Amino acid sequence: xxxxxxxxxxxxxxxxxxxxxxxxxxxxxxxxxxxxxxxxxxxxxxxxxxxxxxxxxxxxxxxxxxxxxxxxxxxxxxxxxxxxxxxxxxxxxxxxxxxxxxxxxxxxxxxxxxxxxxxxxxxxxxxxxxxxxxxxxxxxxxxxxxxxxxxxxxxxxxxxxxxxxxxxxxxxxxxxxxxxxxxxxxxxxxxxxxxxxxxxxxxxxxxxxxxxx
Ligand code: MN3
Numbered sequence: 001x002x003x004x005x006x007x008x009x010x011x012x013x014x015x016x017x018x019x020x021x022x023x024x025x026x027x028x029x030x031x032x033x034x035x036x037x038x039x040x041x042x043x044x045x046x047x048x049x050x051x052x053x054x055x056x057x058x059x060x061x062x063x064x065x066x067x068x069x070x071x072x073x074x075x076x077x078x079x080x081x082x083x084x085x086x087x088x089x090x091x092x093x094x095x096x097x098x099x100x101x102x103x104x105x106x107x108x109x110x111x112x113x114x115x116x117x118x119x120x121x122x123x124x125x126x127x128x129x130x131x132x133x134x135x136x137x138x139x140x141x142x143x144x145x146x147x148x149x150x151x152x153x154x155x156x157x158x159x160x161x162x163x164x165x166x167x168x169x170x171x172x173x174x175x176x177x178x179x180x181x182x183x184x185x186x187x188x189x190x191x192x193x194x195x196x197x198x199x200x201x202x203x204x205x206x207x208x209x210x211x212x213x
Contacts, residue, residue: 001049001050002040002043002044002049003036003039003040003053003078004036005028005032005033005036006082006085006212008024008028008085009085009086009089010088010089010090012024012025012028014090015088015090015091015192017188018091018188018189018191018192019088019173019174019177019188019192020176020177022176023172023173023174023175023176023177026172027081027168027172027173028081028085031077031081031172032077032078032081032082034077035073035074035076035077035078035081035149036074036077036078038070038073038074038077039070039071039074039075039077039078041070042067042070042071042074042075043056043071046067048063048071052210053075053078053079053082053212054079054153054210056071056075057075057076057079057151057153057154057155058153058154058155059155060072060075060154060155060156061155061156072149072150072154072156073148073149074149075149076148076149076150076151076154077149079151079153079212080130080149080151080166080168081168082212083163083166083201083211083212084166084167084168086194086197086201086211086212087165087166087193087194087197087198087201088192088193088194089192089193089194089196089197090192091191091192094193094194094195094196095195096111096195096198096199097195097196097199099199099202100195100198100199100202103135103139103140103141103202104141106140106141107140107141107142108141114133114141114143115190117143118131118133118143118167119131119183119186119187121143121144121145122145122167122169122182122186123182123183123186124145125145125146125147125169126147127147128147128148128169128170128171129145129146129147129148129150129169129170130145130146130149130150130151130163130166130167130168130169131143131144131145131166131167131169131186132144132145132146132151132152132159132163132165132166132167133163133164133165133166133198134152134159134161134162134163134164135161135162135164135201135202135205135206136160136161136162137205137206137208138206139202139205139206141164141202142161144159144161144163145169146159151163151166161205162201162204162205162211164198164201164202164205164211165193165198165201167186167189169182169185169186173185
């Protein structure tokens with residue numbers, strides 16, 4: 001089996017002005033496609049070719065040294081972007097539902113405090129990486145960040161849990177529109193979060209299901 005670049009559930013210009021069409025097109029057709037192709041190259045002809053992406057990410061430690069780096073970087077890149085696209089939607093009246101709001105309030109006190117803590121993780125990630133809203137098996141939420149294409153599903157990172165919302169803070173995700181102004185990109189991100197999908201992700205995480213199905 002090989003992995004395929006997922007189609008976006010909206011047009012490249014659908015997230016403007018928060019994320020411009022050119023950035024979306026390059027990000028999807030070049031960056032995400034690149035991770036997908038390189039992941040397939042790295043697992044071809046190995047036992048990993050029969051595993052799900054979640055199984056692959058949860059068992060990186062045991063891989064041979066000459067395979068581990070490529071699978072970590074490209075498997076992470078494949079997964080992280082697949083999740084990221086699904087967590088975005090065109091600007092609208094979208095807000096967290098009651099169930100998700102309760103989980104956010106339980107973890108952070110209130111919605112604004114959650115946004116501040118998430119934004120701080122996104123701004124504070126030195127260099128390239130991701131900010132995450134993460135659920136543990138009970139559904140309890142936390143915010144985390146990881147470098148490069150790592151994520152909390154990986155057995156090689158110190159964070160653990162299931163990321164249910166992610167924000168790509170690599171410069172390729174925002175530089176055309178925002179240059180060095182990462183905090184402005186993070187602020188704009190809130191206008192295009194697909195909270196309905198995030199709630200579905202939380203339910204899937206609690207039930208141990210794949211978030212990408
Ligand atoms: Mn990216």
